[in-house]
Amino acid sequence: MFREGANPDSMDMNDVLCDFCHAVWKEDIPMVEGHRGSCICGKCLRMAWGVVVSNKMNDSQGEATCRMCLEKREDPCYQSPAYEDALICRRCIRMSAHTLRIDDDGAWEMPERSDRVAE
Numbered sequence: 001m002f003r004e005g006a007n008p009d010s011m012d013m014n015d016v017l018c019d020f021c022h023a024v025w026k027e028d029i030p031m032v033e034g035h036r037g038s039c040i041c042g043k044c045l046r047m048a049w050g051v052v053v054s055n056k057m058n059d060s061q062g063e064a065t066c067r068m069c070l071e072k073r074e075d076p077c078y079q080s081p082a083y084e085d086a087l088i089c090r091r092c093i094r095m096s097a098h099t100l101r102i103d104d105d106g107a108w109e110m111p112e113r114s115d116r117v118a119e
């Protein structure tokens with residue numbers, strides 16, 4: 001998400017906040033962008049990965065609207081403990097994790113290699 005009052009014509013890192021913990025984007029924390037400026041930081045993504053993918057969470061919340069893809073998803077979603085309306089679906093968790101692993105030169109590692117989970 002973007003900071004309130006941010007100038008869309010000259011956005012800077014400080015204007016980008018994680019939708020899931022509202023932390024400001026910093027150099028040392030990778031951030032993945034979703035649709036319409038929604039973002040998740042590496043820390044939240046790591047938590048989401050741990051909850052949904054590593055623990056093989058299978059409970060769907062019914063039709064939850066994912067913050068990242070803005071679709072109503074029936075797959076398991078991670079809900080931010082701090083902001084109830086911030087949800088990310090399993091598909092976006094996987095895609096974001098994949099993005100970070102490639103873009104960040106290996107500096108940001110997955111919490112656990114368990115990509116063999118069948119989709």
Ligand SMILES: [Zn+2]
Pocket residue numbers: 018019020021022023040041042043044045
């Ligand atoms: Zn975050």
Ligand SMILES: [Zn+2]
Pocket residue numbers: 066067068069070071073088089090091092
């Ligand atoms: Zn999604």
